[in-house]
Amino acid sequence: MYRAVPAQIDLPAMEHEILSLWQLQSTFERSLEQSKARPSWVFYEGPPTANGTPGTHHVEARAFKDIFPRYRTMKGYHVPRQAGWDCHGLPVELAVEKELGFTGKQDIEAFGVAEFNDRCRESVLRHVGEFTEMTRRMGYWVDMDSAYWTMDSSYVQSVWWSLKQIFDKGLLVQDHRVAPYCPRCGTGLSDHELAQGYETVVDPSVYVRFPITDPAFVAKYPNAALLVWTTTPWTLVSNTAVAVKPSAQYVVAQIADGEVLVVAAELAASLFGEDFVVLGEMPGTELEHIAYERPFDLIEIPDAHYVILADYVTTDDGTGLVHQAPAFGADDLTSCRAYGLPVVNPVRPDGHFNDEVPLVGGVFFKKADEALVALLQKNGKLFKHVQYEHSYPHCWRCHTPLIYYAQPSWYIRTTAIKDSLIAQNEATNWFPNTIKHGRFGDWLENNVDWALSRNRYWGTPLPIWRCENEHLVAVGSLAELSELSGRDVSSSDPHRPFVDDITLPCPTCSATATRVPEVIDCWYDSGAMPFAAVGYPQSAIDFQAQYPADFICEAIDQTRGWFYTLMAIGTLVFEESSYKNVVCLGHILDEDGRKMSKHLGNVLEPIGLMNDHGADAVRWFMLASGSPWQARRVGHAAIGDVVRKTLLTYWNTVAFQSLYGRLANWDPAGTAPAPADRPVIDRWLLSEANRLAIEVDAALDQFDTQRAGRLLATFVDDLSNWYVRRSRRRFWDGDPAALATLHEALRITTLCMAPFTPFITERVWQDLMSNGEAGDSVHLQSWPTPESGLVDDKLAKEMALVRRVVELGRAARASSAVRTRQPLRRALVSASGWGELSPELIEQVCEELNILSTDALDSEEAGLVDISMKANFRALGQRFGKQTPLVANAIAEADAAGIQASLRTTGSAVVDAGELGTVSITADEVIVTESPREGWAVATEAGESIALDLVITDELRRAGLAREVVRAIQEARKNSGFEISDRISIWWTSTDADAQLMWAAHANEIAGEVLATSVSEAAGGAIAVSVPELDLQLAISRN
């Protein structure tokens, strides 16, 4: 027996009840417990950074992270789901700095690193609480009790272990890194900080001659010089090389005054005007290793000063030859390093040139430009000097111009495993697939070494100790550190500053070794989660059983973040990527297509959104509205739409089933006619429901929630607006076949929808499907086993035709202005396949359109219909190719009726296709439209027609009046608040002969329709009923 289901439902309130139910019955824990012995389907949770309040985009990712584990669990897998929190990193530090009103590292040092890190830890704990609440509210089932925290000691030690593996392979090294750096604050800036500080400034833009000294080149082109452009003359002091683009063409040009210069061919005209002569031309590759004389001779730079090749060089502006100062440019450093060129930096960390440098010693780097340009002028190296306005990064705190500055930094040599990374990527399934060889593949192809270290405080300390003799020791755990240092530090906090205080005798030379000062990039932390989350290898857990992941999912910004670090660390440490399938989501935008940001005030707060519309609605929107891969706009209107269109339609169908199931005292476990013995519409619904289970399964298997959602929404619509609409009468009568059919359809729908909308489906399961055992849950069920024998493609096609004809009939009704309540004598239908429909299906059309009978249109006299015919290009094109239009024209011009007759009798017909001669065509090569001529209401679409006979006899008219009376009484019943099972009595009087004839003919029918036990031609009744079309006094009373 069903529970009573209210017709109207407060979805958010219902969800809160379900949350309590799950908690009370430990449903999630039990779903894990009952699947324990099954094969694993591995999911990794990417840890959100706990440095702010959760946003709507977190709900998006979490909806996807939830649906697939739920789905796979139903499909018979065990899917452990460990939550995780990303705790370290600059975002956390900056938030705390802001809270404390700090402006830089000096403040942190003064405050004390231990205290500062305590504040960071506290900040993380605070924000994790908000994520926990949002996660619970949206029904994301993930085990937060056993969550991994990247700041936990065991986690940090796992990270250390992995870094030691990488160090031992020789892939963790210290090197120089060029980064934006504020010379006043004495600290590097992150990219995020950099973006805030661009200011427009005017700098000198100089074109400088670098005389060529290569003997062979000089022999061919005497006195030739490279022409080099730069906006940072102060870096010319450190000039180490000149880079050219290998694929570009270069010219040796003699200009007006006889001077000979080498520039990119594309730029010669813009540099020299028309007045120059090309002495020679060559690709960039031929310039490689050409030696030149550097502009200044102020500092020592050995083994340098020749042309190198670099792909990043452009020929859009400048000269196509780029001056290289590896200490002051990231690209410069990369390209110079490839040639083994030295990195010489004459600028002190405070931004001033070293005192011993001639001319500019002790001068602030920016201030040196003037003197240097003057010297260039003096020694004849300056070709051209202009002022150049451009935007240049400044420190957002103190507005000092930043310097791109080479700093020592620790790198992981990911370039050494580039080929493996690419191979791993080839074996990975990306959704959408374009990421694989697009954004991500491109990133791998252009792989650079991973700059791992940060000169910061709140992070995993880099576990490398160094002695005064530069010997390095990588430490893989606190136990190892205890052993090396000779004191037990196994329960110490592995963070700064405590770990900094631990020294050890160098295993090589016994000198005291101290830890290097850096912490590591927090992206390494999260990328290490496959093993660090379980404390491998310090813990005894066999993480390999959960490696690699079958599924991970994040938004697209993670291509260079977590998606990369996971794959890189997996490949570095285990020579295998950590995931097989990755779903990459688009971003969430506001209703106007803008990014959500606190600054714009357009942030949708997730818990508020879910309390307004329900978590199911928000989840459905994320999963099924629009394409997950694409940036999507989200707003209240869009989510409200989900509620009305999908969730409430589903709910109303459930309420309907519950209502009539209870009225009939129907028992879902009782017997019902075998499907084959049920009416055609039942067989159709069972076919569609089973097809649904198969197709949703296939879509989810391919991670396609959009398609699965569309299938479900369409089915729910069919269920409510075709099956229930067409079958209502049988439910009123408590027909067990109808109840059993709808029950089964709802059971399958509820199971298929459960991973999408876990709340409403749980409610429905409890009310309609539960076997009554305490703790039963839709989320403990298996995926519905489709009965393929019930899937009937022929019936699906036939029903589709029926529904198309009904649509046409409604259109015809509308155009004739004869309302549907008025029965009509008959309809004529012309449609391919109509003749083969069973009487049962045709009856569906008659009932829906209120028509007594139908006939095939072609059974009428030829004079009644017009026949028109056009080519079916799809069929003709395959046969005639280029000649298709000839045949199509011939068909259009031929006598349609004659061809129709020929096709019908012989199965083929002949048309005269001009130069092709006569051609024989078959029925499937033409589209025939038949339409009746006079006195009919007609609608035609795509070759299918229906014509309604508009002749209304007195009998038909009275039958129509009877339906008016029924409708009026029903409305009165409803308005008076009668229960739908209440019985009534009818009183009526009329002086109208027509009304009396109507009652004589239809009284029983009316009584049956409105559940009247008596119909009296007399005054009486409590509730007057008005029937505008009729001179009739009518009243009813509840018995």
Added chain:
RNA sequence: GGGCCUAUAGCUCAGCUUGGUUAGAGCGCUUCCCUGAUAAGGAAGAGGUCGAUGGUUCAAGUCCAUCUAGGCCCA
């Protein structure tokens, strides 16, 4: 500067993989119909040079190329 994505009705989006001659849905608007579950449903109307150009083809919203605009990521 590079890579990727997107462009279809007033708005939000399907359709494009596999080309077929009247390009669909929802929301909104107008008119009408139906209602014994429904906060629903149905019909008609208005609203489309399917971003532009060129190409392939008998045939292009769909395939190819170029371009334009917007977005994201990276320099």
